[in-house]
Amino acid sequence: MATTTTPTGVRGGHAKHGGGSPAPAAPGTPMTHRQIMEALSGLLLGMFVAILSSTVVTNALPEIISDLGGGQSAYTWVVTASLLAMTATTPLWGKLADLFSKKLLVQIALTLYVVASAAAGLSQSAGTLIVFRVVQGIGVGGLTALAQIIMAAMIAPRERGRYSGYLGATFAVATVGGPLIGGVITDTSWLGWRWCFYVGVPFAVIALIVLQKTLNLPVVRRKVKIDWTGAFLISAAVSLLLLWVTFAGDKYDWVSWQTYTMLAGTVVLGALFLLTESRASEPIIPLRLFRNRTITLASLASLFVGIAMFAGTVFFSQYFQLARDKSPTMSGVMTIPMIGGLFLSSTVSGLIITKTGRWKAWLVSGGVLVTAGLGLLGTIRYDTEYWHIAAFMAIMGLGIGMMMQNLVLCTQNQVSPQDLGAASSVVTFFRSLGGAIGVSALGAVLGNRVAGYVKDGLADLGPEAAAAGHAGTGGGGIPDLDTLPGPMRTVVEAAYGHGVADVFLFSAPAALLAFLVTLFIKEVALKTRAASDAVESLESTQAEPAAVAAVGGVAVEASTTVLATSAPGTSGIPVHGVVRGGEGGAVPRAAVTLISPAGRQLGRAVAGDDGGYTLDAPESGSYVLIASADGFQPQAATVAVGAEPLAYDILLAGTSGLTGSVRGAEGDTPVEGAMVVVADVRGDVLATGKSGPGGEFAFAELLPGSVTVAVNATGFRPLALPVEIGAQGVTRVEAVLRSGALVRGTIRAGADRRPLPDARVTLIDAAGNVVATATTGDDGVYGFADLDAGEYTVMATGYPPVAGALTVAGSGVDGHDIELTHAGD
Structure with missing residues (x-):
């Protein structure tokens, strides 16, 4: 199929050619930082709008649901509906980005968001609000997927960490600003919660205008065929799964015919989706992408990260408002430590990745921090000191900032340009799917836990309190704390504090799984071309x-x-x-x-x-x-x-590298100045170098295959390690050196005790094995190097043999002089 390209002059100036069409820029010319920032300005503003739409309602939700007459199920579905739509449509947006103008698609997504936001603000029931949140989620799905795709189209992976940091910073500002804005709007009597949906509209309109002027990308025009069947099947499968997770344990038992029916339906729809994708000429999710190990593992890790990330942000508003009696505005203020950690780690990690080209350590560290943060948050109660909670939130935020953008980055680094949109959207899809499942399932868990804790707490207050039943929490309802008596109010606050902590505790295993998956992702050197x-x-x-x-x-x-x-x-x-x-x-x-x-x-x-x-x-x-x-x-x-x-x-041989560190066996201390030699199987030396102050060494541009790494340092025994250098990326090796002692002495003979040349000296270990032999020089000196600590026997011959015991303590030099004499001397 022939292709035709219409360049839009994104990299160069415009010149007149007859009819006044712009002259195309030279192909392959990298964009300057200024050009990239101009093009990203509208994109980041659109991303800000997308995140704002999700976070601005979090602190207003208790009042929104109370005003519209809904319960805990409606509370979670206002969030889940948007996530579901975003999840189901993300692969479709990604595929469309591979086929149509990315700029046009972003503008369509923004338009959908504006219309849906205005309609959501006019909602008169929880059901209507959820419907408009679905439409809003479709637009948000386009914005989140396309932001990553457009960045990848303009910026090389090696440089993308820097700009991903800007994206992470935008995410952080919108995340922290959303709850604050939503809280202020809700607490302002002449505005009301409906303005939580209207507030993003002006930003979206401005983003549309800026994108029209600044975002210019090459447009590939060709005949396309959209896989609408695949889009429908994946949407239906995800929706049915979320419906089961939401209502199981509430509307029906976990083990029931409804559960069997919904799970069977999900499996059937998923199988039909896989069958459709395997036969489609333009599949929504090209299944061949999952032959790539990195894409498969990054998608799986994103699923678990999504569960942890959304669980950590959605339920904080309920904790601070219902367990600690804070206003919506203060609820937003009190989540700043988490957002500050996310802002810091995403920005710093992006800059360092751009400088070093290494990203895996950030993923692994992020998994550790998210797991630790959620585990610690699982210990909080309604009366826990705030600084403890702030520290736990900061730890979790640092981890999320390290993982969220870098999972997309490592995926984009491994695909060809024509699959960029589909691969990016796959990772985003699984993150959104994890978030939707997490919010739905954990929302149901929270409702059940709170109802149970309230019932137990009221029973402890006595028969009169127990007669009050669920104190407004039954059936998943959101209680009005101001209408409850003092003791009963304390019970409800304690129930929500304990219930939200359980949600965090149940999220921690998901974060742990994300960490374990990232351990198996192979680090591949970042490309230097957009x-x-x-x-x-x-x-x-x-x-x-x-x-x-x-x-x-x-x-x-x-x-x-x-x-x-x-x-x-x-x-x-x-x-x-x-x-x-x-x-x-x-x-x-x-x-x-x-x-x-x-x-x-x-x-x-x-x-x-x-x-x-x-x-x-x-x-x-x-x-x-x-x-x-x-x-x-x-x-x-x-x-x-x-x-x-x-x-x-x-x-073609991959561009591979070898890094590592040299350390001593005692105390794990780095060894500076160690000579490191890399040789191939024939013994030819490929590279040499010395370890730095931290014991680190690095070699670039090595051919993949089997090599021998030899390490030698003063005071240590030499070490040789077989190493297999991978086809791409950086291979790391740790060299642990054992201390080696030196035994040296002088052989003397005769009455005048003169140095004896050509005397033979034998070193025998405690087991009777000959360790080494030496012959003295003209000065009568002998020596043995690289010895382990232990007991030895030194035997000298030349005159009648003499044997003496020697104890070697460890590293350093041990002196052992020997005197040989005749019987008559």
């Missing part, structure tokens, strides 16, 4: 051969695999094959060039999704074939082309 640069480079490669073919009178169809022609006026001899990586997998979008022995370029091709390439040699003879791809070392090979087409596969 997706749109790769696309434009591909398109220019497609266009040039087409022009050559027109001059030569040869019709050539441009496609993703055949992208080169022979010299003008010749039909050529095809040279074709597959570009493969170190592990045998296909390398898509690799650039393949055919040059003559004199160095003249004869043809270029870009490998397709299957790694296949085809180009033409003008005639029989010897040529040089060069292949290169981002993340791999270039490869050149001489090929002999005969009269028949030549099949030649190209193997």
Whole structure:
């Protein structure tokens, strides 16, 4: 299928060409920081609106539900409905971004948000509000998915950490500002909670205007087919699952025919979705993406992160308002430690990732912090000191900031440009799915727990209090604390404090699973090229051969695999094959060039999704074939082309690195100045270096395969380690050196005790084994190095042999002089 590209001049200035159309910028030219920030300004504003819509109602929800006449189920569904719509439509937005203008899609998403927000503010019942929240969630799903996709289209993965930090900061500001704004609006009598939905509309309108002026990306126009069946099936499967989670244990038992029916329906719908996706020409979620280990693990980790993240933000408002009797405004203020931690970690981690290119340590550390934060929050009660809660929230916020954006980043780093939208939306989809499941399930848990704690607490107050029943909490209702007597009010506050703590405690295992999954994600070096640069480079490669073919009178169809022609006026001899990586997998979008022995370029091709390439040699003879791809070392090979087409596969070695640290076995102290040597299996030295102050060493641009790492340091025994360097990314090795002692002495003989040359000295260990032998020099000195601590026997011969005991304590130098004498001396 032929493709046509309409550049919009995002990277260059405009020049007049006849009709006044803008001149396209040079393909592959990186955007400056200023250009990126101008393009991101409207995008970040739109992202701010999306997050604001979710957080602005959190502190107003108790009053909203009370005003519209709903219970705990309605409370959670106002949040879940938006999350559900966002979850179900995220893959669709991602796929549309691979097919249509990303700028147009963002504007459509913003428009949906504006209309739905205005309608939600006019709601007269909880059911109506939930319906409009669904529409609002569709728009928010587009904004959250497209923000990551557009950033990836403009910015290389290596630089994206810096800008992901800005995205994380926007997320933090909207998250902390939303509850504050919502609380102030709710507490202001002449505004009311309805303005919580109206307040985001002006921001969305401004974002639309800014995006129109600043966001310009290449637009690929081609015939497309949307997988509407797949979109419907995945939406239905997710919806049915959430309905079961929400109502199980409340409307019906966990073990009941309703449960069996809903679970069976979810499984059937999921199976139909997988079947549909495997056959669709343009699937919503390309199943081949999950052949990539990183994408699969990142998606699974995002699912668990979503449970922890949304559980931690949604239920804080109930805790502070119903367990601690705080106003909506103060509820927002008291969550600042969590948002501050998220803001700090997302910004700092983004800057450091951009500088170092390493991201896995942040994911793992984030998993530890989220798990610890939720576990600690599971211990709180209604009367826990606030500074304890603030510290726990800060720990959780730091962890979320480290994980949320970086899971998307590591996924985007592993896909080709045409799959960027689908892959990004897959990770976002699973995070939203986890959030929706978490809010639904944990909301039901909270309702049941609170009702149970209230019943137990009232029973302890006596028969009269027990007669009050559920004190307004029965059936999942939200109580009005101001109408309750003092003792009964304390019981309800304690119940909500304990119930919300249980929610956090139940969320901690999900965070622990996310941490365990991240341990198995392989760190791959971040690419240094943006997706749109790769696309434009591909398109220019497609266009040039087409022009050559027109001059030569040869019709050539441009496609993703055949992208080169022979010299003008010749039909050529095809040279074709597959570009493969170190592990045998296909390398898509690799650039393949055919040059003559004199160095003249004869043809270029870009490998397709299957790694296949085809180009033409003008005639029989010897040529040089060069292949290169981002993340791999270039490869050149001489090929002999005969009269028949030549099949030649190209193997690319990944750009790999080796890092590690040298430490002593005692006290785990770093060893500075250790000599580190990397040698291949033939013994050829590949790299040498010394460890730094922290014992760290690093080597870049090493070929993958088996190597030997030898480490030597003064006062330690030499160490040799076999290491397998991976095809891509950085391999890490830890070298632990054992202390080695040196025994040295002088052999003397005769009455004058002169040094004895050529005397033989034997060192024997406690088991009677010969450890080493030495011969003295002209000065009578001998020595043994790299000895373990222990008992030894030193035996010298030359005169009648003499044996002496020696105790080696550890590192350092032990002196042991020996005197040899004749019997008559």
